[in-house]
Amino acid sequence: MIKIDKNKCVGCGKCVEICPGNLLQIKNRRVEIRDVRDCWGCTACVKICPKNVICYQLSADLGGAGAKLFANDEKNALKWIVKFPNGAEKIIEIDKNQSNKY
């Protein structure tokens, strides 16, 4: 399930454009999701948001209860950032030029 920190949103609309389910919308210059139950967790919005407004809440079997997954999409690398409830962080870096080898 995704989580949205509306206060950090700058209303750029990139997530709205990329969501394949047309689930996101801008209201009063902030993003919101129409119905989070319709989200299937593709993480496209997580990857494209330049402000880390949207994260993916990891279930216990994936990353530990309460851990959150953010992404920084850089020119040559996609960095997945896992933030654990105890404050620890783990970064998984994917080299875009090698991504077909993963």
Ligand code: SF4
């Ligand atoms: S995770 Fe995918 S389906 Fe869910 S809101 Fe984001 S872009 Fe849309």
Ligand code: SF4
């Ligand atoms: S991409 Fe991020 S900053 Fe832009 S509208 Fe969506 S949530 Fe807000």
